[in-house]
Amino acid sequence: MAEAVTPARAASRWNQRTLAPWLFLAPGLFMFAVYVLWPIIQSITLSFYDWNGLYNQDGQFTGTYIGIGNYAELMTDPAFEKSLWNNLKWLVLYLLALPIGLFIAIFLNQTVTGIRLYKSLFFFPFVISQVVVGLMFAWFYAPNFGLLYLLTEWMTGKGIAILADPDLVTYGIIAAGLWPQIAYVMILYLTGLNNVAPDQIEAARLDGAKGWRMLWYVVLPQLRPATFIAVIVTVIGALRSFDLVSIMTNGGPFGSSRILSYYMYEKALSEYGFRMGYGAAIAVVLFAIMMVFISGFIWKMWRDEKER
Amino acid sequence: MVHKQAGALTLVAALLMSTSAFAEQRVVTWNADYDPIPLAAAEAMIVDFEAANPEIDVQLTNFDHEGYKNAIRNFLTADAPDLANWYAANRMKPFVEAGLFADITDVWDANGLNESLASSVLSSTIDGKKYAIPYTYYQWGIYYNRDAYKAAGIEAPGPEGVTWEQFLANCETFKAAGIDCVTTGSSALWPVAGIFDYVSMRTNGYQFHSDLAAGKISWTSDEARAVFAELGKLQPYVTANHAAIDWQDAAAIFVQNKASHYVMGNFAVGVFKEGGMTNDNLGFMVFPEIIAGVARAEEAPTDTVHLTSGAKNPEDAKKLLAFIASADAQTKWNAAVGQLPTNSGSSVDAADPFLTAGFASLSTATGGIAQFWDRDAEAEYAKAGMEGFQRFLVQPEALEEILAQLEATRLRLYPQ
Numbered sequence: 145m146a147e148a149v150t151p152a153r154a155a156s157r158w159n160q161r162t163l164a165p166w167l168f169l170a171p172g173l174f175m176f177a178v179y180v181l182w183p184i185i186q187s188i189t190l191s192f193y194d195w196n197g198l199y200n201q202d203g204q205f206t207g208t209y210i211g212i213g214n215y216a217e218l219m220t221d222p223a224f225e226k227s228l229w230n231n232l233k234w235l236v237l238y239l240l241a242l243p244i245g246l247f248i249a250i251f252l253n254q255t256v257t258g259i260r261l262y263k264s265l266f267f268f269p270f271v272i273s274q275v276v277v278g279l280m281f282a283w284f285y286a287p288n289f290g291l292l293y294l295l296t297e298w299m300t301g302k303g304i305a306i307l308a309d310p311d312l313v314t315y316g317i318i319a320a321g322l323w324p325q326i327a328y329v330m331i332l333y334l335t336g337l338n339n340v341a342p343d344q345i346e347a348a349r350l351d352g353a354k355g356w357r358m359l360w361y362v363v364l365p366q367l368r369p370a371t372f373i374a375v376i377v378t379v380i381g382a383l384r385s386f387d388l389v390s391i392m393t394n395g396g397p398f399g400s401s402r403i404l405s406y407y408m409y410e411k412a413l414s415e416y417g418f419r420m421g422y423g424a425a426i427a428v429v430l431f432a433i434m435m436v437f438i439s440g441f442i443w444k445m446w447r448d449e450k451e452r
Numbered sequence: 453m454v455h456k457q458a459g460a461l462t463l464v465a466a467l468l469m470s471t472s473a474f475a476e477q478r479v480v481t482w483n484a485d486y487d488p489i490p491l492a493a494a495e496a497m498i499v500d501f502e503a504a505n506p507e508i509d510v511q512l513t514n515f516d517h518e519g520y521k522n523a524i525r526n527f528l529t530a531d532a533p534d535l536a537n538w539y540a541a542n543r544m545k546p547f548v549e550a551g552l553f554a555d556i557t558d559v560w561d562a563n564g565l566n567e568s569l570a571s572s573v574l575s576s577t578i579d580g581k582k583y584a585i586p587y588t589y590y591q592w593g594i595y596y597n598r599d600a601y602k603a604a605g606i607e608a609p610g611p612e613g614v615t616w617e618q619f620l621a622n623c624e625t626f627k628a629a630g631i632d633c634v635t636t637g638s639s640a641l642w643p644v645a646g647i648f649d650y651v652s653m654r655t656n657g658y659q660f661h662s663d664l665a666a667g668k669i670s671w672t673s674d675e676a677r678a679v680f681a682e683l684g685k686l687q688p689y690v691t692a693n694h695a696a697i698d699w700q701d702a703a704a705i706f707v708q709n710k711a712s713h714y715v716m717g718n719f720a721v722g723v724f725k726e727g728g729m730t731n732d733n734l735g736f737m738v739f740p741e742i743i744a745g746v747a748r749a750e751e752a753p754t755d756t757v758h759l760t761s762g763a764k765n766p767e768d769a770k771k772l773l774a775f776i777a778s779a780d781a782q783t784k785w786n787a788a789v790g791q792l793p794t795n796s797g798s799s800v801d802a803a804d805p806f807l808t809a810g811f812a813s814l815s816t817a818t819g820g821i822a823q824f825w826d827r828d829a830e831a832e833y834a835k836a837g838m839e840g841f842q843r844f845l846v847q848p849e850a851l852e853e854i855l856a857q858l859e860a861t862r863l864r865l866y867p868q
Contacts, residue, residue, distance in 0.1 A: 198550040199529040201761045206550055217864070222857060287693035288705070308696035310846070396639055397695030398843040415521055416826070416835035418546070 184431070191215070191424035197412075207421065214425035223399050224426070227407045230314050231383065231433075234403060237318045238325060238382035242374055245329025246367075250359075252330070253337045263334065270327035278391030281320035282307065285392075307393055310400035317401055321388050325381055329374045336370030337363075372444075379437050383430070404430045477509040480768045481533035482757075484512055485520035493788035500784070501775045508768045528552040532762025534769035540575035540584050540754045541823040542665075542830055547758075548578050554759040554766065556773060557582045563774045568795050571814070572754055575823050584756035585773045586794040588786050590718040591810030592646055592751035592824075598733040600712035604629040613737035616654075616682075623689040626712050633689035635711035637702035638845070641838040644694075645825035647715045648841040649751055651686070652679045654742035658749035658820035665828035667866035671858040680844060680851060682742055687848050695846055703727060715739070717753070718791065721806050736809045749819030753827055754794060836861040 191214055195207030218224050252263050269277065284291050287305035297303035306316035340363055348362045364371075386405040389395060395402040395410060402410070404426060410416075412423025486494055491514055498510045513533065515523050524536060528547065538544050538553075547553045560566055560582045566573060572586040594613075601608040604626050614622070623633035638644045653661045656675050663669045669676060691702060691711060700723060705711045707727030714720065724734055738748065757776055763769050775781055779797030786793040787801050792811055800811045814821060826834040840854045 196546055196550075197525055198546060198552065200550050201529070201532075201552060203529060220860075285696070286701075287696055288701075305693035305696050308693035308846070310843075393696075394639060396641070396839075396842070397846060398839040413522070416831040418525075419832065 187424045187427050187431075190421055191428050193421040193424075195420045197418045197420045210421070214422050217422065218425055218429065223402060223407060226399060227402045227404045227426075230401065230403045233314055234318055234321075234382040234385055235379065237315070238322065238378050238385075239375075241322055241325040241329045241378050242371070244322075245326045245374065246333050248326065248330045249333035249337060250363075253334060267327050267331055269324040270331070272324070274321075274324070274387040275391055277320055277324055278388045281316070281323075281388075282392045285316055307401075308397055310397055313393060313397065313401040317385075317388050317392055320392065321381070321385055325378060328377065332370045332374045332377075333367065336367045340366045372441075376437075376441055380434070383434055383437075404433075477507060478765055478768050480508055480510045480535065480765055480772055482510060482512045482535040482537075482772070483515065483520075483524070483527060483533040484537045485515045485517045486537075487517065490785075490789050493785045496788065497776070497781055497785050500781065501772055504775070505768075505771060508771065510772060528760055528762065532760040532764075534760065534763040534765050535772065536758050536760055538584070538756060538758050539823075539827055540572065540586055540756045541827045543823075543827045544583055544756070544758065545578060545830070548583050552761055553583045554761045554763065555581045555583065556585070556759050556770065559585070559759075559770050559773050559777075563777060565777050568779065568797055569777060570796065571821055572794050575754055575821075576756065584758055585777050586754040586756045587776050587782055588789065588791045589752040589754040589794055589814075589821075590791045591814055592650070592715070592717045592753075593810070593813060594737050594739055595706075595714045595716055595720065595724065596735045596737065597706060597709060597712050597729070598735055600626070600631050600709045603709060604631055604712070608735060609737050613740055616740045616742045619740045620685055620689075622712075623686070627689055631709070632691040632705065632711035634686060634713045634715060635691040635702045635705050636694050636715065637691075637697035637699040638694045638842050639696060639698050641835070641842060642824075642826055643699045643702075643716070644841045644845055645834075645838050646717070646751065647686070647690075647845075648679070648683060648837075649822060649825050650715060650739040651683045651742065653749040653751075653819065653822065654739060654746060655679050655682050656743075657746045658822060661749065661822055662820075662828060665825060665833075667829075667833060667862050671855045671862060676855070680855070683841075683844065684848050684851075687845055690845055695842055717751075718806055718810055722790070731805055734806075736806050738813050747819035748817050749822055750814055750817040751822045751824050752792070752814055753824045830865070833861065833865050 190207075192209060192211060193207040194210045194213065195205070198206055200206055248266060252259065252266060283289075285293065285306045287293050287303065287308060290305075293303040293305055304312070306312045344362060344366070345358075348358055353362060384405055385403065386409065389401055389403055389406045390409070393401045395406050408423050408426040408430065411419050411426060417423065484491070484494060494512060498512060502508065502510060520537075524538065524547075527533065528536065529552065532552075538547065544553060560569075560576075565585075569576070569586060572584075572589075573582075576582050576584040576586060596608065598608045604622075606622050606625055626633040634647070636643045636647065649661060652664065655678050660669065660675060664676070691705060694702065699716070699720070702711070702714065703720060703723045704727065706714045707724055707729055721734070738750070741748070757773060759766060759769055759773060777795065779793070779795045782793035782795045783798040783800075786798065790804065790807065792800060792807060792814065800807050802808060822828060825837060828834075829837060836858060840858045843850060844854055
């Protein structure tokens with residue numbers, strides 16, 4: 145009995161308002177610490193080691209500490225440079241999903257019979273798995289029997305095998321990635337368009353606004369929350385676009401379509417890899433790049449909250 | 453108490469297994485990565501072994517082939533079986549260096565394997581100690597399509613093959629006829645390593661291949677340049693866009709008579725035959741001699757079984773290893789799978805023209821037997837090399853850049 149009383153008395157000494165929030169936060173904080181913070185710390189630590197992923201028979205870690213050796217090597221690694229540039233291409237071109245998605249959303253935002261069907265057809269690519277998207281586009285581009293290859297062969301006499309061409313391959317994969325991404329952005333804008341105030345449109349129309357001016361000065365400002373979310377998901381989607389590269393080219397031909405996330409996998413976990421430290425160093429760099437964007441978004445959200 | 457518990461456990465285990473007749477049977481565990489046909493052959497081999505050693509029960513755990521490459525890294529430390537499948541040469545080096553594979557020199561010595569497995573001694577040895585029991589390999593070489601030869605109006609080569617000049621001249625004729633002379637699908641990189649290895653071994657011999665893979669030879673040396681010069685002669689005749697297709701896709705091109713040669717391992721014969729080819733229109737020849745006087749070396753990747761350091765029953769596991777190394781067991785296993793036994797006392801199915809040709813090609817390869825680029829070279833170096841080979845076959849004009857990059861990789865991995 146005494147044991148039950150003691151904690152209650154102790155708790156009463158604490159301000160309930162200080163303790164309760166932490167109690168409610170505890171499960172979330174615990175998960176965050178174990179599954180997010182701890183792996184981040186571990187990856188950063190590992191990036192200072194040279195380790196092939198093996199423990200010896202007694203279960204001891206077999207890596208050796210090499211300081212910033214992995215990072216120094218990254219600086220002179222042409223494959224890493226290539227991956228960085230490709231990542232930049234992904235970032236820039238992936239943002240095309242925004243205007244195209246907006247255009248389709250506006251186009252579909254009308255009341256015609258069967259519009260729901262059209263909307264769902266446009267949304268379809270986002271529903272299928274990225275792996276399937278990758279396979280479909282790989283077949284579409286395939287030399288000898290792919291639709292695009294046959295089409296270019298018919299038109300120019302010489303087929304273009306996009307995935308075999310080191311200069312085109314990254315653009316080919318980005319096009320495959322854009323397909324579902326446009327659908328995603330479209331659905332974000334469609335919901336956004338539902339919330340556009342009809343009286344403002346009416347008022348603008350009375351004032352003589354039309355077409356582009358209407359879109360730019362009246363509709364788009366009201367779509368700002370949708371645009372904000374669309375930019376976030378597109379940027380993050382571009383940075384972690386691992387699956388398409390893995391399915392369509394394995395980073396080839398001769399590493400021309402590598403991006404950071406795939407290069408990290410290749411170095412750390414693939415058949416010819418198992419350089420855990422080097423892979424971790426790439427992961428840390430990717431994390432740093434993502435942090436730039438993520439902290440930007442968080443800062444903006446925090447500022448918006450304060451203004452309210 | 454401990455003994456009682458262990459006894460009870462064994463009893464329960466024995467009761468659970470319908471096949472075992474004796475409660476005091478000793479268990480040998482074996483982790484493998486077999487496809488269905490090799491798995492059936494391995495199970496038949498286990499039945500034979502258990503019949504000869506009724507007191508031992510062999511428990512084989514089979515893994516998916518790709519998954520195994522990751523699984524082995526975990527189970528060797530966490531829960532080691534007695535035996536594990538892996539590969540010879542440099543591929544087993546990380547495990548040997550981490551002390552996860554056990555020294556089995558005594559098994560080799562006690563069973564006269566140094567003689568009967570003579571061709572595999574080098575690839576099974578690290579620092580003077582043996583760590584592997586080789587039980588199967590398969591030859592590489594040139595598979596050719598007789599129908600494509602007919603279509604181009606060229607006489608098909610005999611078993612002795614053709615000269616390099618003749619081969620390249622034929623390629624020119626094939627090209628004029630719209631047929632790819634050499635096909636390959638290099639999206640997974642390794643198929644181009646086969647082509648490179650052969651050109652390399654025919655130009656400079658086995659020792660050069662071995663030293664190159666070990667990082668002892670500069671990529672900008674005259675010898676290395678000579679290899680790329682010969683490879684450059686072949687480059688215009690290799691299937692365009694090979695970088696975007698799998699080796700099986702290229703097999704389709706070959707089967708459809710759109711290509712005349714395929715530099716491949718013997719495992720591809722099954723795929724060619726599934727595509728409709730028969731012993732009548734599919735031929736095999738060794739890769740042509742390039743520089744006269746260079747002793748002919750061949751590629752024959754060897755599959756091996758290893759004793760783990762964490763083995764719970766090493767004594768009986770060694771008995772099984774000796775059995776796997778024996779001539780009869782290898783004859784039977786390889787006949788079922790359609791590969792070549794490593795034991796010189798074994799025999800090969802005389803009705804299979806490709807196996808007999810391969811056996812003849814390997815047993816007369818005076819230059820040596822290579823494991824394949826990606827098994828002779830360390831993983832990271834192997835990958836860098838294969839990317840270079842692939843790039844050269846796509847962009848031969850980038851040779852200087854390719855060599856400079858490979859050389860930079862070599863100097864980083866093998867500081868002079």
